[in-house]
Structure formats: C-alpha cells, structure tokens
Amino acid sequence: MAAPKPTVVPLPGFDKDSDAAVLRKAMKGLGTDEKAIINVLVCRSNNQRQEIAAHFKTAYGKDLITDLKKELTGDFEDGVLGLMDPFPVYDARCLKKAMKGVGTDESTLLEILCARNNAQIKAIKDAYKKTYHNDLESDLQSETSGYLKRTLTGLVQGNRDESMAVDAAKAKNDAQTLYEAGEKKLGTDESEFQRILVTRSWLQMRAIFDEYGKIAGRSIEESIKREMSGDLERAYLNIVKFARSPPEYFAEVLHKAMKGVGTDEDRLTRTLITRSEIDLGDIKEAYQAKYEKPLAKAVESEVGGDFKKLLLGLIK
Structure with missing residues (x-):
C-alpha cells in the first residue's frame, strides 16, 4: 500500500524566532499583512506552529492567538485560528460547534469520529474535557438519540482494532453475520452491524465487504440503503465509505x-x-x-x- 501524501510537511531549517518576527511585523502598526501571515502558517506543520506561538509569547510578551483575533475577521480568521489550534483541540472545537444551539450537525460528528484513530480520539476527549469541562461522550449522548447515539457512543470509545493483518476466515464469518442480520431476515438487527462496523480494523472491513458482495449479490452500501434509513443509514455509509478509501x-x-x-x-x-x-x-x-x-x-x-x-x- 502506498504511503499517504500530505500537502503540508514540516519546514526544513525551521526558525521559530524568524517566523515569530514575521508575524509580529505583519500585525504591527496600521493595517495587517495578511499575505505574510498566510506564507508562514501554510508552510509550517502544526507542531511548528505551536512552537511559533510559544516563542511569540516569550519574545514579545504577547499572545499570538489574541493578536490574530484582533487583526483578522470572518472565514479567514476562522481558518487561521483553526491552523493555530493543536489538532485535538481543533477537532474538539468543531465537535462542540456541531452540538451547539438548536439542532445537531450529525454530519460533522460522523466525519470527525469515523476518521480518527484510537490515539486521536483519546486526545480529542482529553482536549474536550479540558476546554469545555464536560465529557464528550455525555454531550454526544445528550444531543443524539436511538441507533445514531449508539453508533457515536461506540466510535468515541476509540477501541477499534488497529491490526494490519487480515483474517480471511473471520471476514467470511462477519460478512455472513451481516447478511443474516439484514437481507436474510424480517427486520434488521442493527446491533450486529454496529458490532462489526465499529470494532473491526479498516483493512479487515474491506475484506468483509468483498465477502459480503459475494454472499449477498450486492454491495454492502446497497444493503445499508435498503435496510436502514435516516441518521443510522448515513452513519453506516460514512463508516463504509471511509473504510473503502x-x-x-x-x-x-x-x-x-x-x-x-x-x-x-x-x-x-x-x-x-x-x-x-x-x-x-x-x-x-x-x-x-x-x-x-x-x-x-x-x-x-x-x-x-x-x-x-x-x-x-x-x-x-
């Protein structure tokens, strides 16, 4: 399997003192040099940005985030502040925003929790607790209901198998279990779908989906669309699509x-x-x-x- 390709990597020869000076100059006096801010931030890794922020406070006795908030507005401000957050803090902030006010943005909850590994989920839960003085799991449960609530509760445990080995026999068994829980019986046993989709490794799930196609004569996505509806359908399709690619x-x-x-x-x-x-x-x-x-x-x-x-x- 080819290694993933990022677009932002740590800058070789990184100099936090020079970068802090550029940002200070960009926000000093009348007007703001937005171009200078962009040039620094998009070409540094998140860890390097954290170093710049810490050094900025040491060098100038001022908080970089506070200064950026004073100087910037709108979507540009949101983007810059997002880049300056450590990743778990940013995810925690996005999850909180998705649950704030009237209605819940289930798509955001699913996108974040489906796509983070166990260590990342633990870090997000810690950041959420530290920032909002509440448990992420409790907030998710109070904002959602039914099978979606169960799925999100399962995902936020951060207990997915992360093994890189594929067990072909187990994949066949799981595919058969999914077939019998859905297509083969009246009514759907959602708990079996949850057990498999939320616990199996991503590689194992691809093998399960291949076996499922052979048994059912249709893709797992088609079966989910036939058997589920609403938020639960969306939740399971999110997991399946992410697992595939x-x-x-x-x-x-x-x-x-x-x-x-x-x-x-x-x-x-x-x-x-x-x-x-x-x-x-x-x-x-x-x-x-x-x-x-x-x-x-x-x-x-x-x-x-x-x-x-x-x-x-x-x-x-």
Whole structure:
C-alpha cells in the first residue's frame, strides 16, 4: 500500500524566532499583512506552529492567538485560528460547534469520529474535557438519540482494532453475520452491524465487504440503503465509505461542501486543515478523478479574498 501524501510537511531549517518576527511585523502598526501571515502558517506543520506561538509569547510578551483575533475577521480568521489550534483541540472545537444551539450537525460528528484513530480520539476527549469541562461522550449522548447515539457512543470509545493483518476466515464469518442480520431476515438487527462496523480494523472491513458482495449479490452500501434509513443509514455509509478509501471519502465531503447554492465554509476549512498533514495530496487526486476538475479550481470558484489564498496554500 502506498504511503499517504500530505500537502503540508514540516519546514526544513525551521526558525521559530524568524517566523515569530514575521508575524509580529505583519500585525504591527496600521493595517495587517495578511499575505505574510498566510506564507508562514501554510508552510509550517502544526507542531511548528505551536512552537511559533510559544516563542511569540516569550519574545514579545504577547499572545499570538489574541493578536490574530484582533487583526483578522470572518472565514479567514476562522481558518487561521483553526491552523493555530493543536489538532485535538481543533477537532474538539468543531465537535462542540456541531452540538451547539438548536439542532445537531450529525454530519460533522460522523466525519470527525469515523476518521480518527484510537490515539486521536483519546486526545480529542482529553482536549474536550479540558476546554469545555464536560465529557464528550455525555454531550454526544445528550444531543443524539436511538441507533445514531449508539453508533457515536461506540466510535468515541476509540477501541477499534488497529491490526494490519487480515483474517480471511473471520471476514467470511462477519460478512455472513451481516447478511443474516439484514437481507436474510424480517427486520434488521442493527446491533450486529454496529458490532462489526465499529470494532473491526479498516483493512479487515474491506475484506468483509468483498465477502459480503459475494454472499449477498450486492454491495454492502446497497444493503445499508435498503435496510436502514435516516441518521443510522448515513452513519453506516460514512463508516463504509471511509473504510473503502479515505481519499475518495473526503473528496466527496469537499464536493458536498461546495455543491449547490452557498458554500459550507466550516466543512471546507475543517477538511483541508485536518487532512493537510495526512493525505490531502491523495484527496486532490481522488477529487480530480471523480469530478474531473482540480480541487484548487473548485475551491477558487467558491471562496474569495485572503480566505481563498489560505485554503489554496494548504492545497498546493
């Protein structure tokens, strides 16, 4: 399997003192040099940005985040602050926002919790507790209900098998179990779907889906659409799509964020920031293949100004 391709990597010869000075100069006096801020932040890894923020306070006795908030506005501000958050803090903030106010943004909850490994989920829970003085699991349970609540509760445990080995016999057994829990009986036994989709490793699940197709004569996605509805259908399809191909999954997430009237800036920003150091290079390729348009061109046509320059910096 080829190694994932990030678009943001640690800058060789990184100099936190020089970068802090550039950012200080960019915000000093009248006006703000947004270009200088973008040039520094999109070309540094998240760990390097944390070092810059710590050094900024030492060198100038001022908080970099506070200064950025004073100088920037709108989507550009949100993007810059997202880049400055440590990844678990940013995820915790996005989850909190998805549960705030009237209604819950289930798509965001699923996108984040489906796509994080066990260590990342633990770090997000710790960051959430520290920031909001509450348990992420408790908040998820109070904001959702039914089988979706059970699925999110399962995902937030961070107990997925992370083995890189595939057990072919077990894949056949699990595929048969899924078939019997859905297609083969009246009514659907959702608990069996949950048990398998939330606990098996990503590689193992691909083997299960292959076996399922042979047994059922249709894809697992088709069966989920026939057997489930609403939030639960969406939850299981999220997990299956991510298991099959993270780059294709996020290419679709980005496409949906830019589709139709209006742009979902939050989703666009979150996806580009959180995948930039993982596999945004692969997502670009998947986007081009699926939608026959470069991701950068799609983003360029949806947003403007410094916000556009920031996002394009992450993509390129």
